[in-house]
Amino acid sequence: MxxxxxxxxxxxxxxxxxxxxxxxxxxxxxxxxxxxxxxxRMADLPPERMEATPPFTYSGMDCFGPFYVKEGRRESKKYRLLFTCMCSRAVHLEVLDDLSTDAFLNALRCFIAIRGNVSQLHSDQGTNFIGARREFLELDQECVKELGCTFVMNPPVSSHMGGVWERPIQTVRSVLMSILDQSAARLDSSFLRTFMYEVMAIVNSRPLTSEHISDRVGPEPLTANHILTMKPSIIAPPPGEFVREDLYLQKRWKRVQVLANEFWTRWRKEYLLSLQQRCKWNKSRRNTR
Structure with a gap:
């Protein structure tokens, strides 16, 4: 012009x-x-992502849900608390009856009893996390220092800064919600907890790298379970033949195995295949100065 x-x-x-x-x-x-x-250009990883430490020494956490389960004749809400190791990318799931501070502290104690002490807990500013931090400030600081559990919180309304734990939640929820929407009414709290541990084992058997995932003679991909359980084999699908009709049986343990088997199948088809694609940050570009 x-x-x-x-x-x-x-x-x-x-x-x-x-x-x-x-x-x-x-x-x-x-x-x-x-x-x-x-x-x-993507920034450098923080030190806690690069330091070689025992699993869950530096952890990120967040709650997601709710999930509806059947308790007697009434339907109740249950929530999930996800911990993820900042270094090894391992995942741990705990069950929450509600989003109160007390429920979170009980789940945190269960997590520490299983996985060991934690140096730092990264999270957003959820009310239950803030309440837990206040509870820790009221305790003997020498004991708290021994236990660890230093809370590192993101600024308010900054969910984009929590990608370390938001990404595993999205990965788990994408398959989990579609399965539980159809079958949660047939599970109670104890069986839902069993199903969550099955899901946790499957998620921790995901490959952490995709470099040799298509190589027939290449080395076996490294998974979080190699570090957590020190076993080279991945967690296998539930043993036995379980069909959709088993959801209606009185043997409720079979219902859990049917859902776990369905999660494993969809996980393998929908998630593992996506690891071969590199969606963004493929090119080197000039930085803004």
Whole structure:
């Protein structure tokens, strides 16, 4: 349009196109209005992601749910508390009856009893997490220092800063919600807890890298269970043949195995295949200075 306007006024400039492009490129206002969004290079990982520590020494956590289960004749809500190791990317799931501080502290004690002491707990500013931090401040600080459990919280309304735990929650929930929406009414609290531990074992057997996942003769992909259980074999699907009709049997343990088997099948088809694709940050671009 600029070149056409110049020529329509009877002016002919040699090399007009390059001169106009150079002028527009040097114009600050034009660059601000026309420039595409800058894509910054990914930042370096924080030290707790790089340090070689025992599993769950540095952990991120968050709650998700609710899930509806049958207790007698009434339907009740249950929530899940997910812990993920910042270094090994292992996952631990606990059951919450509600989102109170007391329920969270009980689940935290169960987590520490199974996985050992934790140095740092990273989370958002949920009310139950803030309440737990206040409870810890009221205790003997020498005992708290021995136990660890230093709370590191993101700023308010900053869920994008919690990708370390938000991503595993999205991965688990994408399969879990569709299964429990159809069958949760046939499970009570104890059987839901068993199902969650089955899910936890399956998630921890996911490959942490995809470099040799398609190589027939390559090394076996590293998983979180290699670190947690020190066993090279991944967690196998539930033993035996379980069909959809087993959900209606009186043997409720079979109902759990049917759901675990269904989770394993969908996990393998929907998640593991996606590891071979690299969706973003494929190219090196100039950084904004």
């Amino acid at each position: 600029t070149i056409n306007d110049i020529r329509s006024n009877g002016v002919w400039i040699l090399g007009c196109s390059s001169e106009v492009s150079s002028l527009i490129y040097k114009c600050i206002k034009c660059r601000k209005l026309r420039k595409s969004n800058q894509e910054q």
